[in-house]
Amino acid sequence: MTELKAARTRRIHPAWWVAAVTFLALVGASGFRSVPGVLMEPLHHEFGWSVSTISAAAAVNMALYGLTSPFAAALMERFGIRRVVTGALLVVSAGSGLTVFMTASWQLILCWGVLVGLGTGSMALALVATVTGRWFVARRGLVSGVLTAGGAAGQLVFLPVISQVAETYGWRPAALGVAFAALAVAPFVVWLLRDRPSDVGVVPYGGTAADNVAPVRTGAARIAMRALFSAWRTKPFWYLAAGMMICGATTMGLIQPHFIPAAHDHGMPMTMAAGLLAVVGLCDIAGTIASGWLTDRIDPRLLLLAYYVLRGLSLIALPSLFGPDIQTNMLAFIVFYGLDWVATIPPTMALARAHFGASAPVVFGWIFASHQLGAALMALGAGIVRDELGSYDLAWYLGGALCVVAGVLSLMVRRTAVPAAGPALA
Known part of the structure; x- marks a missing residue:
């Protein structure tokens, strides 16, 4: 009877429940990351802050989101996933809630940039890798x-609700x-x-007892820095980090905060x-799931080449698509960009593994840090371009050219490698 009960209990492997609640946490935490583009105009209207000032807060958020990621992966090794994710959700909630009391731009940077950046960074893609x-x-x-x-779709699916409420x-x-x-x-x-x-x-889904990795008991910062020092001596790390920097610049840094104000500029x-x-x-949900499926079957480098180059061509075409109404060409751009949004992540994770x-989860945390550094630089840079030139066009063209560079860098990663030894984390 006991054996039958255990069989029934584990008809669904516990790994799927862990994946489900991780998905829910990523969606819940990502909500506030959808706010910058929607609230840029209301904040400008109420406080008189410029686009570049508000973009600076978004840039701090994105930079901390990325820089926190490798240390969060290491903290998960040291203290466990559940503790880190629970604490991160509480920080995100506090940061977003406290914004209602702000009266100065530095408070926007503190709440929106620092607190929410640290909280969401603790549940960034290093959580997925872990x-x-x-x-x-x-x-x-x-x-x-x-x-x-x-994690990515939650940021965008929240947008209509937030926009309507605002x-x-x-x-x-x-x-x-x-x-x-x-x-x-x-x-x-x-x-x-x-x-x-x-x-x-x-045991892990599809694995054996040998795939159960024992917890690491050294300091989180030590784990993160040792993984970085080991990885940065290799060319694949720099190729993947540079590609991810461009990925972040052309999604979270450019489209997410600036697409709405750019469209509003065109009526x-x-x-x-x-x-x-x-x-x-x-x-994005369909595109990223499909990308994960393809990653199990196709050379990840070729997938990255296709994703980046096609994204770059679409960005170069974007300025001619804006207008007061939704035209067929704009809708085609939106559908493609959604399919491609973070389709780069599964093949990049596969190459990192x-x-x-x-040590791949922590190393990927550093690679993802470059993703967010690119996002931060582009978020700020595009805001400055808009303030100085009165148009976002130059930002779109620059993003398109960078994507082509990222595609070339992806092909430069060696196809096969001997995985780093487990003790790299210790």
Whole structure:
């Protein structure tokens, strides 16, 4: 009877429950990251802050989001996934909620930039790499695609709701709503998220007992820095980091905060532009899951080449697509950009695992830090371009050219490698 009960209980492998609650945490935390583009105009109207000032807060958010990631991966090794994710959700909720009391731009940078950046950075794609690395042997590419889609799509799917609330009731209720969304996820994390398969007496999905990796008991900062010092002596690290920097610049740094104000410059209502970005989020789910599936079957370098070059061509075409209404060409751009949004993540993770082995989650945290550094620089730079030239056109063209460079860099990564040894984390 006991054996039958255990069989029924584990008909669904616990790894899938861990993946599900991780997906929920990534979606809940990503809500506030969708706010900059929607609230840029209301904040400018109420406080008189320039686009570049508000963009500076977004840039701080993105930079900390990336720089926190490798240390968060190391903290997960030291203290466990559940503790780190729960604390991060509470920080995100506090940061977004406190914005309703701000009266000066430095407070925007503190709440929106620092607190939310640190909180969301603790649940960045290093969390995806950690969960997939610990809990899955089979289907890693597919699961990494699904989880990545959750984090990215959540930022964009929230947009119509936030935009509508901000337009009807003001930006403060919109910010409070996102704070509540992040807070509401925390109980599910405490209830369902477990650190390792051995905690519930199972092996990783599709793996054996040999795939259960023992926890690391050294300091988190030491883990992160040792992984960085080991990785930065290799060419693959720099090629992947440079490609990710351009990826971040052309998604979170350019489109996410600046597409709505750019569309508004051409006469499109903000709610309509927010709706278009929501479509990007919906298409991103399909695109990233498909990318994860393809990563299990096709050379990741070729996938990255296709993703980056096609993205670059679409950005170069974007300025001619803007108008007061949604035309067929603009809708085609939105659908493609959604499919391509973070489709680069699963193949990049696969290449990181191939080259860095057991230390891949922390190394990928550093690679993702470059993603967010690129996002921060582009978010600020595009705001300056808009203030100085009165148009975003130069920013779109620059982003397109950089994407072509990223495609070339992807081909320069060696196809095969001997994975780094497990002790690299110690």
